[in-house]
Amino acid sequence: MSMFEDIPVDVGVIYEGERIRRKEMQVELGGPSLKEKFELAKVKPMNEVEDGKITIIGPDIKDMEEGKAYPLGILVEAAGSTLEEALEGVIERRIHGYLNFIEGFMHLNQRYDIWIRLGKKAYQKGLNSFTYIGKVLYKLFKSELPIIEKVQITFITDPAKIQGLYSEALQIYEARDAKARGLKDEEVDKFYGCVLCQSFAPSHVCVITPQRYSNCGAISWFDGRASAQIDPKGPVFAIEKGELVDAEKGEYSGVNETVKKRTLGDVEQVWLYTAFDHPHTSCGCFEAVAFYIPEVEGFGLVNRGFKGVTVNGLPFSTLADSTAGGRQIDGFHGMSIEYMRSNKFLAADDGWNRVVWLPKEVKERVKDFIPAEMVDKIATEEDAQNIDDLKAFLNSKDHPVLARWTEEAAEEAATEITAEEGAMMPVATAGTLPIMAGGFKIILKDAKIYAKKVIIRSMKDEKKS
Numbered sequence: 094m095s096m097f098e099d100i101p102v103d104v105g106v107i108y109e110g111e112r113i114r115r116k117e118m119q120v121e122l123g124g125p126s127l128k129e130k131f132e133l134a135k136v137k138p139m140n141e142v143e144d145g146k147i148t149i150i151g152p153d154i155k156d157m158e159e160g161k162a163y164p165l166g167i168l169v170e171a172a173g174s175t176l177e178e179a180l181e182g183v184i185e186r187r188i189h190g191y192l193n194f195i196e197g198f199m200h201l202n203q204r205y206d207i208w209i210r211l212g213k214k215a216y217q218k219g220l221n222s223f224t225y226i227g228k229v230l231y232k233l234f235k236s237e238l239p240i241i242e243k244v245q246i247t248f249i250t251d252p253a254k255i256q257g258l259y260s261e262a263l264q265i266y267e268a269r270d271a272k273a274r275g276l277k278d279e280e281v282d283k284f285y286g287c288v289l290c291q292s293f294a295p296s297h298v299c300v301i302t303p304q305r306y307s308n309c310g311a312i313s314w315f316d317g318r319a320s321a322q323i324d325p326k327g328p329v330f331a332i333e334k335g336e337l338v339d340a341e342k343g344e345y346s347g348v349n350e351t352v353k354k355r356t357l358g359d360v361e362q363v364w365l366y367t368a369f370d371h372p373h374t375s376c377g378c379f380e381a382v383a384f385y386i387p388e389v390e391g392f393g394l395v396n397r398g399f400k401g402v403t404v405n406g407l408p409f410s411t412l413a414d415s416t417a418g419g420r421q422i423d424g425f426h427g428m429s430i431e432y433m434r435s436n437k438f439l440a441a442d443d444g445w446n447r448v449v450w451l452p453k454e455v456k457e458r459v460k461d462f463i464p465a466e467m468v469d470k471i472a473t474e475e476d477a478q479n480i481d482d483l484k485a486f487l488n489s490k491d492h493p494v495l496a497r498w499t500e501e502a503a504e505e506a507a508t509e510i511t512a513e514e515g516a517m518m519p520v521a522t523a524g525t526l527p528i529m530a531g532g533f534k535i536i537l538k539d540a541k542i543y544a545k546k547v548i549i550r551s552m553k554d555e556k557k558s
């Protein structure tokens with residue numbers, strides 16, 4: 094007898110990674126169009142949790158209009174005689190995994206960024222109430238994490254009620270992150286790995302170190318340790334650091350071996366503190382992207398919540414597509430906001446001295462962790478909206494990247510190949526030419542690519558300089 098026989102759709106790992114497109118969706122919960130959304134786990138005393146209780150505050154799914162987006166808060170309150178507050182982050186991250194087991198239900202991201210879609214087919218099969226969603230969560234929490242003895246789940250869709258809890262949730266996330274700061278990568282002998290997102294990006298492994306928070310921003314090194322202890326067969330596991338191969342780039346033999354094994358050989362080498370050559374892979378849950386801007390030899394940063402286009406004319410979604418999918422793409426780097434607060438933040442690429450642009454909101458959030466002399470030298474959307482603006486801004490502020498420009502200009506002059514006026518010359522021909530984009534591999538057969546002008550730049554020199 095299935096443990097989910099009272100649920101109108103199937104529940105199982107085969108549904109992980111299922112995508113629900115806009116035209117297939119019954120409703121959207123949270124997501125980019127709404128500010129107030131969250132999921133939060135809290136550990137409570139035994140007498141404050143009623144085991145199995147599911148509460149809905151506000152309209153239920155069946156009361157929602159087809160095709161619309163609604164705010165949502167998910168509150169999981171757990172109790173257990175050996176359950177500690179330190180496990181809240183671990184419990185909370187399981188919401189993502191468990192909800193994705195539900196047929197026709199897609200859960201993306203974490204914390205204050207959740208984005209959920211319910212498919213029309215699942216709705217038509219009867220999945221029309223949060224009660225079912227709550228039952229699935231309840232059963233999975235109890236069966237997968239026996240340390241949880243009681244759990245109650247609340248779904249909040251009433252915007253007025255979400256508001257207060259949302260602010261409280263933000264404070265709790267910040268307090269959790271602050272607790273995890275201070276410990277250094279050199280001071281531990283184990284890192285932690287997470288493969289929860291392999292259903293979406295099979296060649297992705299998050300390597301969670303004290304100074305490199307998980308890409309989703311939901312799992313600190315402490316959470317990783319707690320998770321591996323309470324559920325050793327779960328998605329989070331210990332990584333023996335092994336030999337330190339390169340201190341500057343953050344390369345460890347144990348990390349390489351584990352990532353190679355867990356990606357079935359797809360990724361063989363990981364450099365933790367750089368966006369070049371062998372960067373840490375990115376799944377799709379990252380909170381922000383660092384993107385290299387060759388025109389100024391610096392990095393832009395953009396977070397998922399940024400609504401406009403970045404300084405290079407691309408929105409977060411396009412940059413995220415270029416970054417995601419478990420690949421190692423030179424100059425594109427998925428990360429958490431908390432990693433920006435780390436001393437190891439892109440350390441091998443010159444850290445904050447290399448950052449030239451970021452949204453104002455993110456700057457405010459991480460301001461105290463940007464070296465004081467750099468704060469005013471980094472542009473936001475208010476200072477620069479295109480590359481020309483950005484160059485002028487950086488010049489006026491004497492940004493450290495300026496030192497790299499002279500060298501670059503000389504190199505470019507030496508390697509520019511320009512076609513005769515009006516003519517186009519083939520610059521690449523290939524029997525098969527694979528292009529990776531947005532999680533797909535596009536293969537061009539017998540391709541010939543023409544260009545008016547070709548600029549050849551050495552990425553290695555750019556990185557070094």
Ligand code: SF4
Nearest residue numbers: 287289290299307309
């Ligand atoms: S982003 Fe990384 S740490 Fe977060 S759930 Fe996915 S794999 Fe795990």
